[in-house]
Amino acid sequence: MNYTPLILSLKIASIATCIVFILGIILALFIARNEFFGKSIVEGIILLPLVLPPTVVGFSLLFLFGKNGAIGKFLLDWFDLQIVFTWIGAVIASIIVSFPLMYQSASAAFQNYDKNLENAAKIMGASKWRVFWTISFPLAWPGLLAGLVLTFARSLGEFGATLMIAGFIPGKTDTIPLTIYFAVQSGNSQVATYWVIILIILGFCAIIWVNWWSKRNLLRYKSEK
Secondary structure, X not given: OOOHHHHHHHHHHXXXXXXXXXXXXXXXXXXXXXXXXXXXXXXXHHHHHHHXXXXXXXXXXXXXXXXXXXXXXXXXXXXXXXXXXXXXXXXXXXXXXXXXXXXXXXXXXHHOOOXXXXXHHHHOOOOHHHHHHHHHHHHHHHHXXXXXXXXXXXXXXXXXXXXXXXXXXXXXXXOHHXXXXXXXXXXXXXXXXXHHHHHHHHHHHHHHHHHHHHHHHHHHHHHHO
């Protein structure tokens, strides 16, 4: 059995999750802490991939990162870097489709704890950076962790946008979802079934782990009250 789809999927999902986790926290914290004109529009744009078909997201990425696209042409001319039909394109697709999940989790996490703790620390002379790492981040961590796991699971199962921008190139862009699709298309149900089971197990483990973590923290919170 060729394990390239599993290795490639884990690689793409891990890179996308790391990027989304960092950017999601920064953006969610900034928007949650500030009021500005057009805030609802910005949030609407961030959450748009949740309601758009993945093929629409993929086409938009193809339009931007193609050889004649605004970003793709720049990267190709200046850095000789091609995004379309590469694993990097698959990473970008995973980032775009999973970012709303991380943003929503982070935004809720930063809004659902007592802000007086942060204010008290600031009054006592703590810097914003120290307040974030010692108060904001620990208090928001359960929600951030849930977003992290959901982001990874979504990236692992990404199909539509990835197919549009990365295509299906064995050994290069053959992620598990794409391998399942083309195995079915070619009539190889045995290979498709194998990878479907693997993907279900990975997704199920992620959900079970998030539920366990949430219940564990809830019990700890009740015991401390």
